[in-house]
Amino acid sequence: MLTKNSRARRAAYPSELRDIMSIDEAERSRTWLSHWEQLNHGPTPLRNLPALASSLNIAQLRVKDESVRSPLGSFKALGAPIALVRLILRIYPERNLDPLALIDGKYADLLKDFTVISATDGNHGRALAAAARSFGCQCVIVLHANVSKEREDAIAAYGARIVRIAGNYDESVEEAARLAAANHWTVVSDTSYEGYQDIPRDVMQGYGAIAAEVLAQANVSPGQPSPYTHVFLQGGVGGLAAGIASYFWEYFGENRPKFIVVEPVQADCLYQSALQGRATTATGSVDSVMAGLACGETSPLAWRFLESSVDAFMTISDDDAVTAMHLLAGRQGDDIAVVAGESGAAGLAGLAVLRASEALSAETDLDASSRVLVINTEGATAPSVYQELVGESHESVLARQAAWLAR
Ligand SMILES: Cc1ncc(COP(=O)(O)O)c(C=O)c1O
Known part of the structure; x- marks a missing residue:
């Protein structure tokens, strides 16, 4: 399903949004983060x-491959650590902490009793646990019933205490808030809610690094047109999409590329938000093979950015995502193989669904001249x-990738 967003604007990046997220702050986050081991x-x-x-009948397809961002396996490694750095700097203003020393674990004595907590589908919690371990603080991660044991073990490997609940993702968010209040711990969440915005803002701002790199890799300089006509962004609570769309929007202004947000049909909170014109909840079961996108509630802060920048919102099925995983694993064709997890392949899945339909392609201005990211x-x-x-195992796909690169 696809809905065009009538609120999408083609105008300069608004100053009220720049006060919240900006290229300058994204660059500062990126500099600090580049020191994280x-x-x-x-x-x-x-x-x-x-x-x-x-085969999709477009002029160009580029894939920014966040699978190799970090041993943590996802782009989420850009969000939680920077939010934790900025949080600790805010908590101890009088100490004048050096952010790079903080990232290096030099303040571990100061932080040893400081505990952060978050709910997660897997990737954010893993990144937060790793950051807490590097900086020397304590971490508690709340998991809902559908998070696999494999993902739990990957988080626990970074020393986090795991709390498992019987309910779904949204209930795990509530449980994290309850435990934080009861124990004087601090929630470091990637989603916002009323009265809770600074930390999710910092998480989203961290994702701007992806956009910065994409533009540098395309050799774009200010004033030049966007190298891409369309950017597909998969959505959970909307943080990734907001962090990247805001960066491109500030950079290109009214000449920004078209943004298309893709979600599982069972977890369509952003799609529903577009229909209702406000941050709202999903209509489906919120259970999808795309674990990272299985979120039932839009982040209201992310929505402030998406409501006026995303040109279309669409939903895909689990099968669409799996097909896109296969396409990227690249057993057919002559392209390099890319290891894309279930949520990782969702953007490509959205593109493939649109290209399979003349009507949907026309609605989103996709044609043989499109250059897609x-x-x-x-x-x-x-x-x-x-x-x-x-x-096929991911190791085997990686071996084919290495052979392709070596030829
Ligand atoms: C792999 C992956 N992709 C995309 C997303 C969506 O990010 P957001 O929830 O910020 O929209 C997530 C969220 O956990 C994820 O893990």
């Missing part, structure tokens, strides 16, 4: 997939799920 050095690759572009937001963060869905 858990991030691989340098930008993530921007893969060119000409064979897939040709998708973001592979995760690798095989649940390796056994990846193997089951793709029919």
Whole structure:
């Protein structure tokens, strides 16, 4: 399903939004983060997939490959650590802490009794647990019933205490808030709610690094047109989409590319928000193979950015996502193989669904001249799920990728 967003504007980036998220602050976050041991050095690759572009009948398809951002396996490694740095700087203003020393764990003595907590579908919690361990504070992660044991183990490996609840994602968010209030812990969430905005803002701002790298990799300078006509952004609570769309919008102003947000049909909170014109909740079961996108409530802060910048919101099925995982694993065609997890492949899945329909392509101005950017937001963060869905281990796909690069 697709809905065009009549509130989308083509205008300069509004100053009231720039006061919340800006390229300047994204750059500051990026500089600090580049010192974190858990991030691989340098930008993530921007893969060119000409064979897939040709089979989708578009001029160009680029995939920003966040699967190799960090050993943590997803773009979420850009959000939680920077939010934690900025939170600690705010808590101890009188101490004049050096952010780089903080990232290096130099204030571990000061922080040893400081506890952060969050609910997660997997990736945010893993990043928060890793950041807490690096900086020297304590971490508690609340998991809902559908988070796999494999994802739980990956979080626990970073020393976080795990609390498992019987309910769904939204109930795990409530439980994290309850535990925080009862124990004087601090919630470091990637979603906002009333009275809670600074931390999710910092998380989203961290994701701006992806947009900054994409523009540098395309050799764009200010005043030049966007190298992409369309950018597909998969949505959970909307933070990734807001962090990237805001960066491109500030950079290109009224000449920004078209943004299309893609969600699982069962977890369509952003799609529903577009229909209702306000941040709202999903209509479906909120259970999807795309675990990272299985969120039932739009982040109101993210919505402030998306409501006027996203040109269309669409939903896809789990099967669409799995098909896109296969396409990226690249057993057909002559393109490089890319390991894309269930949520990672969702942007490409959205593009493929639109290109399979003349009417949907026309509604979104996709045609043979389109230059499209998708973001592979995760690798095989649940390796056994990846193997089951793709029919090949991620190691084997990576071996084919290495062979392609070596030829
Ligand atoms: C792999 C992956 N992609 C995309 C998203 C969506 O991000 P957001 O919830 O900020 O919209 C998530 C969220 O957890 C994720 O894990």
